[in-house]
Amino acid sequence: MKRRALLSLTASAPLIATGCAAPSSTTSTSAAPAATLQGTGDLGVVIERAKGALTLINTSRREAVGRVTGLGDLSHASVVFSRDERFAYVFGRDGGLTQVDLLTQHITGRVMQAGNSIGGAISADGSLVVAQNYTPGGVKVFDAATLELLADLPAHTASGERSRVVGLADLPQRRFIYSLFDANAICIADCSNPRKPQVTTIPNIGRQPYDALVSPNGRHYIAGLFGEDGLAMVDLWDNPPRVRRILAGYGRGQQPLPVYKMPHLRGWAIAGGHAYLPAIGRHEVLVVDTATWAEVGRIPVAGQPVFVMARPDGRQVWVNFSVPDYNRVQVIDTPSQRVVQTLEPGKAVLHMEFTPRGESVWISCRDDNRVQVYDTHTLQSQARLDVDAPSGIFFTARAQRMGF
Amino acid sequence: MKRRALLSLTASAPLIATGCAAPSSTTSTSAAPAATLQGTGDLGVVIERAKGALTLINTSRREAVGRVTGLGDLSHASVVFSRDERFAYVFGRDGGLTQVDLLTQHITGRVMQAGNSIGGAISADGSLVVAQNYTPGGVKVFDAATLELLADLPAHTASGERSRVVGLADLPQRRFIYSLFDANAICIADCSNPRKPQVTTIPNIGRQPYDALVSPNGRHYIAGLFGEDGLAMVDLWDNPPRVRRILAGYGRGQQPLPVYKMPHLRGWAIAGGHAYLPAIGRHEVLVVDTATWAEVGRIPVAGQPVFVMARPDGRQVWVNFSVPDYNRVQVIDTPSQRVVQTLEPGKAVLHMEFTPRGESVWISCRDDNRVQVYDTHTLQSQARLDVDAPSGIFFTARAQRMGF
Numbered sequence: 151m152k153r154r155a156l157l158s159l160t161a162s163a164p165l166i167a168t169g170c171a172a173p174s175s176t177t178s179t180s181a182a183p184a185a186t187l188q189g190t191g192d193l194g195v196v197i198e199r200a201k202g203a204l205t206l207i208n209t210s211r212r213e214a215v216g217r218v219t220g221l222g223d224l225s226h227a228s229v230v231f232s233r234d235e236r237f238a239y240v241f242g243r244d245g246g247l248t249q250v251d252l253l254t255q256h257i258t259g260r261v262m263q264a265g266n267s268i269g270g271a272i273s274a275d276g277s278l279v280v281a282q283n284y285t286p287g288g289v290k291v292f293d294a295a296t297l298e299l300l301a302d303l304p305a306h307t308a309s310g311e312r313s314r315v316v317g318l319a320d321l322p323q324r325r326f327i328y329s330l331f332d333a334n335a336i337c338i339a340d341c342s343n344p345r346k347p348q349v350t351t352i353p354n355i356g357r358q359p360y361d362a363l364v365s366p367n368g369r370h371y372i373a374g375l376f377g378e379d380g381l382a383m384v385d386l387w388d389n390p391p392r393v394r395r396i397l398a399g400y401g402r403g404q405q406p407l408p409v410y411k412m413p414h415l416r417g418w419a420i421a422g423g424h425a426y427l428p429a430i431g432r433h434e435v436l437v438v439d440t441a442t443w444a445e446v447g448r449i450p451v452a453g454q455p456v457f458v459m460a461r462p463d464g465r466q467v468w469v470n471f472s473v474p475d476y477n478r479v480q481v482i483d484t485p486s487q488r489v490v491q492t493l494e495p496g497k498a499v500l501h502m503e504f505t506p507r508g509e510s511v512w513i514s515c516r517d518d519n520r521v522q523v524y525d526t527h528t529l530q531s532q533a534r535l536d537v538d539a540p541s542g543i544f545f546t547a548r549a550q551r552m553g554f
Numbered sequence: 555m556k557r558r559a560l561l562s563l564t565a566s567a568p569l570i571a572t573g574c575a576a577p578s579s580t581t582s583t584s585a586a587p588a589a590t591l592q593g594t595g596d597l598g599v600v601i602e603r604a605k606g607a608l609t610l611i612n613t614s615r616r617e618a619v620g621r622v623t624g625l626g627d628l629s630h631a632s633v634v635f636s637r638d639e640r641f642a643y644v645f646g647r648d649g650g651l652t653q654v655d656l657l658t659q660h661i662t663g664r665v666m667q668a669g670n671s672i673g674g675a676i677s678a679d680g681s682l683v684v685a686q687n688y689t690p691g692g693v694k695v696f697d698a699a700t701l702e703l704l705a706d707l708p709a710h711t712a713s714g715e716r717s718r719v720v721g722l723a724d725l726p727q728r729r730f731i732y733s734l735f736d737a738n739a740i741c742i743a744d745c746s747n748p749r750k751p752q753v754t755t756i757p758n759i760g761r762q763p764y765d766a767l768v769s770p771n772g773r774h775y776i777a778g779l780f781g782e783d784g785l786a787m788v789d790l791w792d793n794p795p796r797v798r799r800i801l802a803g804y805g806r807g808q809q810p811l812p813v814y815k816m817p818h819l820r821g822w823a824i825a826g827g828h829a830y831l832p833a834i835g836r837h838e839v840l841v842v843d844t845a846t847w848a849e850v851g852r853i854p855v856a857g858q859p860v861f862v863m864a865r866p867d868g869r870q871v872w873v874n875f876s877v878p879d880y881n882r883v884q885v886i887d888t889p890s891q892r893v894v895q896t897l898e899p900g901k902a903v904l905h906m907e908f909t910p911r912g913e914s915v916w917i918s919c920r921d922d923n924r925v926q927v928y929d930t931h932t933l934q935s936q937a938r939l940d941v942d943a944p945s946g947i948f949f950t951a952r953a954q955r956m957g958f
Contacts, residue, residue: 187657189594189640191953192680210637210680233614235639236593253591274911276596276614322867322913323931367826368867387869387889422771423827423845441827463726463772463956465791485791506954507678509726527727549595550910550951552867 185254190235193252194503194545196514196521197227197240198538204240205521205537206252209505209512209545212523212533216255222246222262227542228269232294233276235546239294241270247281249297252546259297263290271320274552278344280318280326287312289328291344300344307333317362317373319553321386329359329373329382336362336373336384336393355382355393363418364553365440372396372418383443396443400430421464421484428455428469435469437487449487452478457501460484461526462508470499470513479513481529491529495522500540506547514540589658594639597656598907598949600918600925601631601644602942608644609925609941610659613909613916613949616927616937620659626650626666631946632673636698637680639950643698645674651685653701656950663701667694675724678956682748684722684730691716693732695748704748711737721766721777723957725790733763733777733786740766740777740788740797759786759797767822768957769844776800776822787847800847804834825868825888832859832873839873841891853891856882861905864888865930866912874903874917883917885933895933899926904944910951918944 193215196205202224206216221227223244230239237258238250245264250257264283272279272294279294288304305313313332321327324341336355340348357377364371364386371384380398384391419426420440427436429448435458437447453475460467467482476499481491496515503512510532513522516539523533597619600609606628610620625631627648634643641662644652649668654661668687676683676698683698692708709717717736725731728745740759744752761781768775768790775788784802788795823830829842833852839862841851857879864871871886880902885895900919907916914936917926920943927937 185591187589187591187640189636189638189657191594191635191639191950192637231595232593233596234593235595253593274909274913322911367869369869465771465773505678507726507956509678546595547954550954552911 188253190252190546192546193235194512194543195229195238195240195250195252196512196535196537196540197224197229197542197544199224199227199516199541200539202242203538204238204250205535205540206255207512207521207535209510212510212535214535214537218250218255218257220257221248221250221260224541226268229542229544229548230270230272230279231544231546231549232272233274233549235549238544238546239270239272239279241267241281243267245283245285247279247292247297261292261297261299263292263299268316269318271318271326272549273320273324273326273341274322275324276549278324278341280320280339280341282315282318282328284314285312287314287330287332289315289318289326289339291339291341291347293344301341301347303339303347303349305330305333305337316360317371319362319364319371321364321368322552327362327364327371327384327386329355329362331358331360331376334358334377336371336382338391350390352384352391352393355384356380356395365420366551366553368552370440374400397436397438397445400427400436419458419460419464419467421460421467424484426458426460426467426482426484428458435467435482447487449482449489451480451482451489452492459502459504461504461511462506466526468502468511470502476500493524493529495524496520501542503543503545505545512543514543516540592657594656594950596950597639598916598947599633599642599644599654599656600916600939600941600944601628601633601946601948603628603631603920603945604943606646607942608642608654609939609944610656611916611925611939613914616914616939618939618941622654622659622661624661625652625654625664628945630672633946633948633952634674634676634683635948635950635953636676637678637953639953642948642950643674643676643683645671645685647671649687649689651683651696651701665696665701665703667696667703672720673722675722675730676953677724677728677730677745678726679728680953682728682745684724684743684745686719686722686732688718689716691718691734691736693719693722693730693743695743695745695751697748705745705751707743707751707753709734709737709741720764721775723766723768723775725768726772726956731766731768731775731788731790733759733766735762735764735780738762738781740775740786742795754794756788756795756797759788760784760799769824770955770957772956774844778804801840801842801849804831804840823862823864823868823871825864825871828888830862830864830871830886830888832862839871839886851891853886853893855884855886855893856896863906863908865908865915866910870930872906872915874906880904897928897933899928900924905946907947907949909949916947918947920944 192210202221203219208215222242226243240248245267249259266285267283270281279292291301313330317329336352338350356375359373360376362373373382425438435449453471455469469480479493483490495513497517501514521535596614607623612619626646630647642654649671653663670689671687674685683696695705717734722732740756742754760779763777764780766777777786831840839853857875873884883897887894899917901921905918925939
């Protein structure tokens with residue numbers, strides 16, 4: 151219904167309708183309100199992974215405020231936001247890139263841009279949205295307003311085959327950094343001329359980079375290596391950027407345990423001169439000195455950590471776990487480096503997101519079909535929302551941070 | 555071509571038009587446009603100090619998008635934003651507190667709450683706006699939605715007279731911290747019950763605190779002392795909070811020079827484990843180790859620094875100066891701790907504000923009636939805006955940061 155109206159609208163002005171207008175007369179599935187004037191700094195989305203839908207939320211009211219359906223396969227989805235915090239760009243596992251207007255609560259643009267995709271990024275000036283793809287392996291650059299394809303950058307191995315792309319993040323000056331899982335390389339694409347990006351490749355960075363992060367200040371890009379012990383780090387303030395191997399033996403310990411789920415590097419917490427990392431296959435969080443990048447401690451936790459996330463002030467680090475311990479969340483006090491609380495928010499905790507100033511954290515409990523909101527100071531429940539199989543939670547404040 | 559098509563398309567759906575193109579029927583000066591749907595993450599205000607007005611700006615388009623008049627004496631004004639980034643709260647020198655709707659571009663609330671005021675803060679949950687006052691000395695707590703006065707907290711000296719209040723900042727859990735210029739004290743008001751705040755006073759913190767800041771992570775509150783050498787610091791993670799004197803002889807050197815303008819402590823940059831501080835009455839920026847709070851270096855600059863501000867990634871620190879050097883701005887590269895560029899944006903540079911991800915900086919040049927926008931990477935001009943006697947520049951992203 152909604153989709154049909156959109157499609158007919160965009161058919162007559164394909165370059166323009168996306169990013170701007172949505173049909174004035176329609177609403178999304180479950181009685182979304184008519185679009186009203188409102189600020190967008192306290193909005194966000196929760197991925198409904200089974201239904202291919204978004205629940206739209208307001209973090210001031212701590213309520214669901216709408217729902218948008220028709221986003222395809224969201225079994226491993228991620229989201230970035232437009233610079234004005236009005237539009238969400240949703241990268242679906244099936245290669246769908248969908249632009250959603252949080253005000254009208256409509257899909258305002260959608261392209262199937264790959265066969266298998268795992269995320270994307272947006273430039274600081276808000277003009278470019280970039281997707282990283284597994285199949286076919288490479289990166290695609292889109293006009294953020296229209297979703298017009300501006301550049302297609304296939305990624306190749308030395309033998310000329312396609313490589314899967316992981317760990318995409320934005321850098322200043324319309325540049326993007328990413329890693330090639332099958333080519334053991336890190337690439338930086340300068341998209342200042344977005345129809346003719348210039349790609350710089352750093353080869354031999356280590357075997358099989360599987361995910362990566364940029365530190366909150368945008369200086370360090372760190373890729374996890376699946377094919378060997380350790381991590382690859384690039385100091386982006388070096389000119390030219392060079393790679394350095396850090397944390398050999400990262401997290402594995404003497405007797406490696408079976409790994410149920412690879413940790414998400416995006417979950418890494420950097421707070422107060424320390425990085426807090428999920429150990430791989432062990433019930434530990436690693437503490438690393440960010441000046442030397444050497445391990446300086448380990449904190450025992452309740453399971454194999456997946457996301458290890460700092461509250462924005464760095465005073466706490468919150469940890470969730472893989473099967474079979476994924477009903478728990480633990481809170482680490484960073485000054486004492488001890489677990490100070492174990493919470494049981496619900497079944498199958500998949501993701502957490504802090505409000506921008508850190509007073510609350512939202513936690514998705516997939517198998518309870520619920521999002522649980524906590525006060526991070528009292529550790530008491532502030533709200534519960536019914537959401538079908540929630541996974542990723544993303545707030546618009548991400549638009550104003552580097553490296554997402 | 556593209557724009558024309560857009561306008562005809564959106565003409566039938568006026569509520570939807572903005573966010574993409576300039577509104578068809580509008581804009582700027584005094585006649586506020588019909589409010590249109592738009593995101594609020596890229597909005598901001600520039601204080602017109604002589605006219606008692608605000609120029610409303612958009613940092614994506616780098617343009618003025620409207621103007622609001624009637625705010626009284628804005629000769630020393632500051633601004634905080636509502637949690638949804640829709641409303642600006644403007645604290646005027648004359649004690650006026652004005653709530654401005656950035657979407658409708660109208661004043662939506664205004665109270666004269668004191669005779670002489672120098673700023674305010676807003677709680678992380680967005681519910682409370684607090685003003686700090688010189689005359690009569692004290693703090694007032696308002697409902698952020700209605701501007702209803704919830705609590706009046708007079709500040710007193712030991713002998714029972716009123717003390718001027720400075721250095722107000724928000725803390726977690728609806729608490730606010732501030733300093734008493736005439737009582738040599740720092741106070742923390744717990745407004746979790748906003749009609750009956752509980753005030754904790756830390757006495758004997760040093761003579762005449764004149765301004766203060768909270769570190770970006772919310773941990774350290776640092777007050778400058780007018781009546782003695784040095785600074786007073788409170789580690790807010792201590793329980794109970796205690797005060798400690800740091801940087802004795804702060805910035806004065808062997809032969810103190812005449813001070814033309816007290817530096818603004820809110821301008822302090824904290825980046826990469828160092829704080830960059832304006833020396834008092836000297837042509838230097840001080841470098842301080844934030845682990846030990848000891849001075850570790852001095853950087854010669856072109857005049858007496860007023861604002862010393864870090865780009866959000868900490869790679870650069872920008873400095874402006876008091877009379878007679880206030881036509882200049884210098885850029886310090888933090889890894890090398892050297893001045894790498896001297897700019898001359900215009901006459902009487904009063905303030906600077908970085909975009910949230912740091913790609914641009916906006917600089918007010920009061921005596922040229924101009925705001926100058928620079929690309930922080932190329933150091934080239936990106937835009938110029940005509941604004942009458944501009945002073946403070948404030949972007950909505952402040953809503954999502956601690957300690958403002």
